[in-house]
Amino acid sequence: MHLTDEQLNEYLDNETNERVQIETHLSSCGECAARLSMLQALFTELDSLPEVALTKSLAAPFLTTRSLPAPLPKFLTLTVILQAAFALTAIIIAVPFVANLLPAIEISSLMEGITQLQAQWINLLDKLSTFNLQPSNLPTFNLQPATFQLPPLEISSLLMALAGVSVLWILGNGVFLRNQR
């Protein structure tokens, strides 16, 4: 009974638990020893296969540095820093006012202003629609100056507005300039 191809392969691959039995058989069977020898020769041939050199470097795509856009001008960087500092200062100053005075701000005055502005606009449109192109009528056209008055401004409102605008400005800069570096 000869060894199977599987036994010979597994023996050479060190993947068998029957090494002793296989070796015992090989020592007494010339035919199986010859088959093993042929298989071993194949292993040697495969092992002898030399490595082939590359004709180009595969590392090149990773070693080339991507060209970065030019850094922002110094004055622009400085401006952004100053804006940030100014906005932060404004926020710090505004916080106590906001905390104390926000509930006291009368929204109604603002609404009144908007209502007045809307009335003036309607009035103006009305006059324009009834305007007569006769020359004699021209001097009589007299648009009354607006009686609208701005709602009273307080320092807290001003600071809040300033802080808000500054924050928006910084955020805007961040959005527009984020891909510049």
Add this chain to the structure above:
Amino acid sequence: MPTDRDLILQTRRGDADSRAAFGELVTRYQTSVFNVCYRILHERGEAEDLAQETFIRAYDRIHTFDIEREFGPWIRRVAANLCLNAIEASKDTAELDDERDADSAQLPEAVYEVHERSETIRSALASLPAHYRVVVELRHFQELSYEEIAAELKIPLSDVKSHLFRARKILAEKLHASH
């Protein structure tokens, strides 16, 4: 000199030097990875393309690499799998063209004989079905065990053995006939 592990960690940081760190890894392993592809594909241009693709994929997935493993064996196994996928995708089961260097006739006789024998072995390898080629590559050149090959290729252990043993039988016959 930084170790492979150092370079992988540097690559993972994703800073300005990360690509260069990976480039150093590529420099270290590009020849062995290329040879994996060349043994399986037996076509230089295609082998270089697949080797390049191997490194690009490895770079993209460097965060998933187990840092406790060795990079070299891992990247070579990735290359072998990529080659197998490429062969299956192209459905190219035909025997590949025999590729020979144009100036091989000018080599000294002893070198020429070695060169010719190498080409014979490569041609014999290239004539094998794709799965056989990859199993031979993983067993003989990457020295994986049967079980490791089965796990790598996601095939049963019995298939690993049958592919490997049949491949060896075919190779032995072809190489014996060419002597």
